[in-house]
Amino acid sequence: MRLVRDEVGSEAMILSNTRVAGGVELVVALESDVLVARSRPTVSKTSAVQPAAHGRQREQALEHELGRARSELAQRRAASEEGGAPLRAVNNRQLSNIDDRSWDEVLASLHQQPAPSPAAAKRSDAAASATADHDTLVAMRAEIEGLKQMLRQQLEPRPSVSTEADPVLARLRSRLERMGISASLSERLMRALEPGVSLEQAWKISLARMVESLPTAGEDVVDRGGILAFVGATGVGKTTTIGKLAAQYVLKHGSSGVALVTTDSYRIAAHEQLRTFGRILDIPVRVVDENHSLDDALNSLRDRRVVLIDTAGIGGSDQQREEQLQMFAKSNCRIRKYLVLPCTAQEQVLQAACEYFKPIGLNGAVLSKIDESLSLGEVISAVIEQRLPVAYLADGQKIPDNIEVATAKSLVSRAVVLASGRAARTEPVVLRPQRHDAV
Numbered sequence: 001m002r003l004v005r006d007e008v009g010s011e012a013m014i015l016s017n018t019r020v021a022g023g024v025e026l027v028v029a030l031e032s033d034v035l036v037a038r039s040r041p042t043v044s045k046t047s048a049v050q051p052a053a054h055g056r057q058r059e060q061a062l063e064h065e066l067g068r069a070r071s072e073l074a075q076r077r078a079a080s081e082e083g084g085a086p087l088r089a090v091n092n093r094q095l096s097n098i099d100d101r102s103w104d105e106v107l108a109s110l111h112q113q114p115a116p117s118p119a120a121a122k123r124s125d126a127a128a129s130a131t132a133d134h135d136t137l138v139a140m141r142a143e144i145e146g147l148k149q150m151l152r153q154q155l156e157p158r159p160s161v162s163t164e165a166d167p168v169l170a171r172l173r174s175r176l177e178r179m180g181i182s183a184s185l186s187e188r189l190m191r192a193l194e195p196g197v198s199l200e201q202a203w204k205i206s207l208a209r210m211v212e213s214l215p216t217a218g219e220d221v222v223d224r225g226g227i228l229a230f231v232g233a234t235g236v237g238k239t240t241t242i243g244k245l246a247a248q249y250v251l252k253h254g255s256s257g258v259a260l261v262t263t264d265s266y267r268i269a270a271h272e273q274l275r276t277f278g279r280i281l282d283i284p285v286r287v288v289d290e291n292h293s294l295d296d297a298l299n300s301l302r303d304r305r306v307v308l309i310d311t312a313g314i315g316g317s318d319q320q321r322e323e324q325l326q327m328f329a330k331s332n333c334r335i336r337k338y339l340v341l342p343c344t345a346q347e348q349v350l351q352a353a354c355e356y357f358k359p360i361g362l363n364g365a366v367l368s369k370i371d372e373s374l375s376l377g378e379v380i381s382a383v384i385e386q387r388l389p390v391a392y393l394a395d396g397q398k399i400p401d402n403i404e405v406a407t408a409k410s411l412v413s414r415a416v417v418l419a420s421g422r423a424a425r426t427e428p429v430v431l432r433p434q435r436h437d438a439v
Contacts, residue, residue: 004028169193172202179419180377181210182347185384207412213384214408217364217391222249227298227307227333230366231324231357232340234313237368237394241340242308243277245392247400249306255282257305261297263288263327264312274310288327298333309335314356321356328360336363338391341382343373350382362388367406370395376415 005012008028015027169190176186189206197205222228222245230238242260249258260283262274271287278285284304286297294309301307314320328335339357341350354362365388367379383390393411396402404410 168197168199168202171199172206175203175419176206176377178375179415180347180375180381182378182381182385185210185381207416210380210384211408211412214380214411215383215387215389216406216408217389220405221336221338221364221391222306222308223252225305227309227335229309229311229328229335229337230340231311231337231360231362232313233353236313236340236342238313238340239273239310240397240399241366241368241392241394241403242274242310244394244400244403246277246281246283246308248403250281250283251400253305258283259301259304259307260285260310261288261294261301261307262286262310263294263324264310294327294331295333298331325359337361338364338366339388340366340368341379342369343367343376343379344369345378347378347381350379351386354382354386354388364389364391366390366392366394367411368394370414371402373418375418376411377419380411380415 001012001014004014004026009030011030012028013030015029017027018025172190173186176189181189189209190202192209193202193205230242232238246258246260258281260274260278262271262285264271275285277283284301286292286300288294288297298307311324312320314324328337337357337360339353339362341353345353365383367383367390370376370393373379382388390406390408390411392403393406394403
C-alpha cells in the first residue's frame with residue numbers, strides 16, 4: 001500500500017489484485033474518484049458535448065466494477081484450486097487425433113498449443129486506459145457481463161460424472177481404479193473429456209493429462225548442491241535413499257564434496273548405518289545430539305558442496321514432530337526438505353504424511369519401495385493433489401543403482417504396466433472340455 005500511495009497519491013486505494021507472471025497486478029484508483037464513480041452521475045441529454053470529467057467518471061465506474069468482477073473470479077478460481085489440484089488445460093481435439101505409436105507422440109502433442117500473443121495479454125489493460133468514447137464503454141460493459149457470467153458458472157455446483165449411461169466412461173473409470181487412481185482425480189479426468197470419444201482416445205487423453213499434471217523436480221537436485229534433508233515416517237527408506245544418492249555423487253564427482261549428517265537420536269542403528277556409508281564412501285558423518293546442534297554440524301561442513309541430512313522417523317508422536325520443526329526453525333542455514341513416501345502405503349496414509357510434514361516446508365518428494373508396490377496410482381494421486389514435485393524414484397535396496405531422477409512419463413508408465421500385469425494375473429482361466437477321439 002505504501003508503494004501504491006507513493007506512486008499514485010495519498011488517496012490511492014486498491015480495487016483488485018491478480019497474480020501474473022513475475023508478480024501481482026494491482027488495479028488502483030484515487031478514493032475521491034471512486035466515491036464519485038459510485039454516485040453514478042447522470043449527464044443532461046441537452047448538452048451538445050459532454051464534459052470530459054463526466055466521461056472520465058463513467059469510465060472509472062466501469063473500471064471499478066470490472067476490477068471487482070475480475071477479483072471475484074480470481075478468488076473463486078484460487079478457492080477451487082485449493083479444493084483440488086488443477087489439471088492443466090490440454091486441447092482434447094488435438095489429443096484425440098494421436099495414434100498409438102509411442103508415448104513420445106502423446107507428450108509432444110501437449111506442447112503444440114499456441115501461446116497467447118502479448119497483444120491479447122494487454123487487451124484488458126488497454127481497455128481500462130482508453131478514452132471514454134462510446135465503443136470503449138460498450139466493450140467494457142460486455143467484458144463485465146462476460147466475467148460475471150463466468151463467475152456464476154463457477155459458483156454453480158458441478159454434477160459428478162455419471163458412468164451408468166456412458167459405457168466408455170464406465171470402462172475408463174475401471175481402468176483408472178485398477179491403476180489405483182483416487183476417485184477425485186478420476187472424476188476430474190473424466191469431466192475434462194469431450195463427449196463422443198472412444199475408449200482408447202479417452203484412455204490416452206487421461207494418461208496424457210496425468211503426465212502433464214504430475215509435478216516433478218526436473219533435475220538431479222543433489223547435483224545442484226546445497227543442504228538437503230530427507231524426512232518421513234519410520235521405515236520408509238530415508239537412510240537407504242541417502243546412501244544411494246551419496247554413492248552416486250561420489251562416483252560422479254569424488255568424495256571431497258559430499259558429507260552426511262544424522263539427526264536421529266532415537267535409534268543407534270541409524271547412526272551405525274550412516275557411519276558405515278561414510279566409511280565405505282570415505283566421506284565425513286556428523287551426529288546431531290544434545291551436545292551438538294544442527295548448525296554446529298553444518299558449520300563444520302562448510303567446505304562441502306553437498307550435505308545430506310538423515311532425520312528421525314516420525315510415527316504418531318507430536319513431540320517428535322515439534323522437535324524437528326524447532327530444529328529446522330532454529331537453523332540459520334538454508335535447508336531443502338524432501339518427504340520420502342513409500343509406494344506401498346495406502347492413499348490415506350500418503351495424504352496424511354503430506355499434511356503432517358507440510359509445516360516443515362517441503363520442497364519435494366522421493367518415492368521409495370516402487371519394486372514392492374502392487375499399484376502406483378495411490379502415490380500419483382497424492383503428489384498431484386498435494387502439488388508436491390517428485391525428485392527421485394527408488395525401486396530397490398541396491399546401492400547406488402536402484403534410484404533415478406523422476407520423470408512424470410516414467411512414473412505413469414510404470415503405473416500402467418503394474419496395473420496391466422495385475423489385470424492379466426487376475427483374469428479367470430476358462431477351462432474347455434477336452435475332446436476324446438474314439439480309438
